[in-house]
Amino acid sequence: MADALLEIDGVTKRFGGFLALDRVSLQVRAGERLGLIGPNGSGKTTLINCVSGALPTDGGRILFEGRDITRLPAHQRTRLGIVRSFQIPKPFVSMTVLENLGIPLEYAAPPRSHGAAAGALDILKMIGLDAKAHLRPAGLTQIEMRKLELARAMAARPKLLVSDEAMAGLSSAEVDDILAILFRLNEQGITIIMIEHIMRAVMRFSERVVVLDAGNRIAEGTPAEIVRNPAVEKAYLGE
Amino acid sequence: MFTWDLLANAVVAGILLGGFYAAVSLGVSLTFGLLDVVNIAHPAFVILGAYAAYVMNSSFGLDPILTGVLFTPLFYALGAGVYRIYYSSFERRGEESLRGLVFFFGLLFIIEVALSLKYGVDYRLVEAAYIGKSIDLGGVGIAFRLLVPCVVGLLMTLALSLFLSRTFYGRAVMGVSQDQVALRLMGANPVRIKTIAFGIGIAAASLSGALLITISPVVPSTDRDYIGRVFAITVLGGLGSVGGTLVASIILGVAESLMATLFGPSWSLAVSFGILLLALAVRPAGLFGR
Amino acid sequence: MKTRGALVVGVAVIGLGVLLGGLRVNPYVYFAGYVVLQYVVIATAWNVLGGYAGYVNFGTPAFFALGAYTSIFLIEAFKAPLPVLIVCGGLVAALLGLGIGYLTLRLKGVFFSIATFALSVVLQTLIINWEYVGGAKGYTLIRPPAPFFRSWGVLLFTLMVVLAVVTVLVARTIERSWIGRGLAALRDNEEAAECMGVPTLRLKLFATTLSGFFLGVAGAPFPYYVTYVEPSSAFDLNYAVNALAMPMIGGTTTWLGPVIGAVLLGTAQQVATVTISSELNLLIVGVVLVLFVVLAPEGITGLVRRLRRR
Numbered sequence: 001m002a003d004a005l006l007e008i009d010g011v012t013k014r015f016g017g018f019l020a021l022d023r024v025s026l027q028v029r030a031g032e033r034l035g036l037i038g039p040n041g042s043g044k045t046t047l048i049n050c051v052s053g054a055l056p057t058d059g060g061r062i063l064f065e066g067r068d069i070t071r072l073p074a075h076q077r078t079r080l081g082i083v084r085s086f087q088i089p090k091p092f093v094s095m096t097v098l099e100n101l102g103i104p105l106e107y108a109a110p111p112r113s114h115g116a117a118a119g120a121l122d123i124l125k126m127i128g129l130d131a132k133a134h135l136r137p138a139g140l141t142q143i144e145m146r147k148l149e150l151a152r153a154m155a156a157r158p159k160l161l162v163s164d165e166a167m168a169g170l171s172s173a174e175v176d177d178i179l180a181i182l183f184r185l186n187e188q189g190i191t192i193i194m195i196e197h198i199m200r201a202v203m204r205f206s207e208r209v210v211v212l213d214a215g216n217r218i219a220e221g222t223p224a225e226i227v228r229n230p231a232v233e234k235a236y237l238g239e
Numbered sequence: 240m241f242t243w244d245l246l247a248n249a250v251v252a253g254i255l256l257g258g259f260y261a262a263v264s265l266g267v268s269l270t271f272g273l274l275d276v277v278n279i280a281h282p283a284f285v286i287l288g289a290y291a292a293y294v295m296n297s298s299f300g301l302d303p304i305l306t307g308v309l310f311t312p313l314f315y316a317l318g319a320g321v322y323r324i325y326y327s328s329f330e331r332r333g334e335e336s337l338r339g340l341v342f343f344f345g346l347l348f349i350i351e352v353a354l355s356l357k358y359g360v361d362y363r364l365v366e367a368a369y370i371g372k373s374i375d376l377g378g379v380g381i382a383f384r385l386l387v388p389c390v391v392g393l394l395m396t397l398a399l400s401l402f403l404s405r406t407f408y409g410r411a412v413m414g415v416s417q418d419q420v421a422l423r424l425m426g427a428n429p430v431r432i433k434t435i436a437f438g439i440g441i442a443a444a445s446l447s448g449a450l451l452i453t454i455s456p457v458v459p460s461t462d463r464d465y466i467g468r469v470f471a472i473t474v475l476g477g478l479g480s481v482g483g484t485l486v487a488s489i490i491l492g493v494a495e496s497l498m499a500t501l502f503g504p505s506w507s508l509a510v511s512f513g514i515l516l517l518a519l520a521v522r523p524a525g526l527f528g529r
Numbered sequence: 530m531k532t533r534g535a536l537v538v539g540v541a542v543i544g545l546g547v548l549l550g551g552l553r554v555n556p557y558v559y560f561a562g563y564v565v566l567q568y569v570v571i572a573t574a575w576n577v578l579g580g581y582a583g584y585v586n587f588g589t590p591a592f593f594a595l596g597a598y599t600s601i602f603l604i605e606a607f608k609a610p611l612p613v614l615i616v617c618g619g620l621v622a623a624l625l626g627l628g629i630g631y632l633t634l635r636l637k638g639v640f641f642s643i644a645t646f647a648l649s650v651v652l653q654t655l656i657i658n659w660e661y662v663g664g665a666k667g668y669t670l671i672r673p674p675a676p677f678f679r680s681w682g683v684l685l686f687t688l689m690v691v692l693a694v695v696t697v698l699v700a701r702t703i704e705r706s707w708i709g710r711g712l713a714a715l716r717d718n719e720e721a722a723e724c725m726g727v728p729t730l731r732l733k734l735f736a737t738t739l740s741g742f743f744l745g746v747a748g749a750p751f752p753y754y755v756t757y758v759e760p761s762s763a764f765d766l767n768y769a770v771n772a773l774a775m776p777m778i779g780g781t782t783t784w785l786g787p788v789i790g791a792v793l794l795g796t797a798q799q800v801a802t803v804t805i806s807s808e809l810n811l812l813i814v815g816v817v818l819v820l821f822v823v824l825a826p827e828g829i830t831g832l833v834r835r836l837r838r839r
Contacts, residue, residue, distance in 0.1 A: 054720065519636055
């Protein structure tokens with residue numbers, strides 16, 4: 001793929017004797033909305049940990065914008081534009097919501113003409129969290145915590161956003177709320193990889209879906225194709 | 240002068256010492272290894288046990304080990320109380336690790352200073368019929384002051400492993416470390432289970448303190464030497480594995496004893512703390528990690 | 530308070546120190562003042578790592594003693610002057626700090642703390658067995674007549690005023706810079722900080738090295754202060770307890786916390802030593818530490834902040 005933004009090439013990861021990822025290859029185009037699904041323990045989170053730099057790989061290469069980033073520490077990948085949000089929100093608890101955004105703005109985002117605080121407020125407005133800018137994370141609700149997680153990721157000015165189960169445990173209306181935000185980010189040109197268990201959300205959001213099972217890529221296609229794929233059904237239902 | 244006799248004596252003394260180290264470390268193995276409560280003050284409770292044995296011995300001529308056994312209910316209550324404070328101040332608020340550690344560090348300091356206020360910084364010892372006696376097995380001397388604590392330490396290890404594997408509460412303690420949800424389904428309250436386990440850990444300190452003062456005289460600051468030892472043993476033994484604790488204790492006992500024989504006693508402390516540093520840096524899961 | 534304002538205050542404090550040195554008060558005041566100021570340095574240095582970055586160091590005595598024993602070595606080997614001792618004591622302790630910084634790669638939370646404690650004991654054993662710097666017997670320093678000042682008491686007191694001001698100013702500058710914000714982020718959540726572009730390893734190495742440096746600086750003049758150094762006094766557990774008790778009592782998130790804690794607790798200890806007994810004053814430290822950590826985990830500055838918000 002000539003215009004691949006992210007290229008995962010034969011990535012392998014072991015934990016002791018357990019093979020978590022077995023030569024997984026995957027390409028993501030710039031501007032794409034990609035869904036990554038699979039049963040629990042299939043290696044989704046391990047894969048994005050390898051992409052974000054939280055885990056070292058045991059084999060294979062990862063390229064971003066044509067550059068080999070396999071050995072790059074996580075914070076440098078963030079600066080290149082690979083930003084992830086966490087499944088369980090991990091806010092900076094001693095800081096206000098606004099200050100939370102200040103960290104990536106200061107450390108990860110390329111320098112901008114306007115001030116950092118203004119940038120942070122813009123993001124909070126876009127996500128609908130501006131009213132809570134001066135609260136500490138302890139005062140936020142579950143959905144607001146998820147939004148903070150996304151807002152903070154946005155503040156790092158990502159080219160590629162990896163959203164790790166941003167919707168687990170939310171109500172149906174809240175899921176729509178988060179989906180709308182992700183669609184808007186994608187319209188702004190941000191490539192998004194969505195890892196999700198809520199099928200309704202992944203299928204609606206993704207242009208393309210990749211299925212992992214037991215550390216292997218078992219299927220790939222449009223949401224409609226994936227739904228009809230017998231291998232996927234087998235992986236999920238176990239026969 | 241180095242001789243094989245000397246070496247054999249050092250190894251035997253080390254093994255005996257190891258049995259005693261197991262007794263001192265069991266409490267930490269239980270609280271740190273299984274409950275994730277980093278009771279760095281455990282050695283201070285051990286010294287408290289040693290002074291209890293000293294007081295009962297010097298005032299009433301009571302056997303130190305008997306005192307250790309008699310005081311276990313008191314220490315159990317003390318431990319349960321400390322855990323309650325710890326739980327309500329740190330664990331429940333979800334900020335246990337570092338502030339909790341500081342809490343125990345302060346506790347250690349308080350116990351140590353309180354003991355030196357009351358009893359001064361002179362070495363205290365106990366008297367019992369078997370202290371000073373020894374048997375000779377073909378050139379290898381076995382001192383009773385080491386043998387008795389070793390045997391008691393082994394019995395304590397056996398008792399704890401039976402408790403953990405055979406009783407309802409013991410299995411519940413194992414459960415606390417793995418799956419709190421499953422534990423609730425069993426109808427056991429995790430906080431209560433942890434209180435019991437912590438109480439048992441401190442009760443073990445009472446008895447191991449009595450063993451300590453049987454082996455050698457004690458000052459309030461002796462607890463510091465044991466911080467390295469017990470945590471080296473617990474980490475090396477694989478955090479919460481009773482069998483691993485025993486093996487690690489014997490390894491440490493022999494290593495220290497050899498070091499003291501070959502290079503002089505002032506180096507033996509460096510062994511335990513050095514092993515601790517290595518164990519921490521190289522393999523946090525320990526030799527027998529779960 | 531802007532940086533220039535802080536500098537002015539710092540210079541004013543030094544001026545006050547010099548002025549106090551000129552007054553002919555009871556010499557004990559200088560000795561007690563030295564100890565309190567030494568604790569300002571220790572508590573502030575500890576807090577750079579423990580408070581800002583959230584890595585609790587139990588090994589303060591290792592760094593302090595390393596400063597003191599570097600001095601002894603340099604005096605013994607080269608008859609080096611005091612300013613050289615301070616810089617070298619700081620640098621050697623900074624190297625040890627860099628070392629424990631790399632430990633943070635593998636050891637988090639309580640494991641890190643236990644490792645630093647172990648480090649302190651291992652280092653003490655090495656010193657006990659190193660005859661050149663006095664070994665277990667200790668080292669006696671024969672002080673020449675004090676240069677520039679009328680007594681060593683006044684000289685050391687004035688020196689410690691300067692060191693305390695410098696340490697606090699450096700800590701304050703770091704706290705308010707991008708480094709301080711990065712450290713706060715990694716204290717709150719190291720993984721999230723790294724993912725938000727914070728170079729966590731580099732910041733941790735910076736914090737451990739700088740913290741080690743100032744702890745060593747605090748220990749470097751120690752041989753001149755006591756004139757007789759033995760391993761048990763240089764590696765005293767009191768340093769470990771006070772180093773964390775003082776910031777905990779004052780509040781760990783700002784530079785002011787350790788200063789308040791050190792002045793309050795340090796002064797209380799000095800008074801208690803004179804009026805009651807030195808053992809009892811240690812008991813007070815322990816009890817106050819435990820009470821604060823249980824009842825007021827944000828320390829005095831945190832309490833004040835909460836009262837103001839009401």
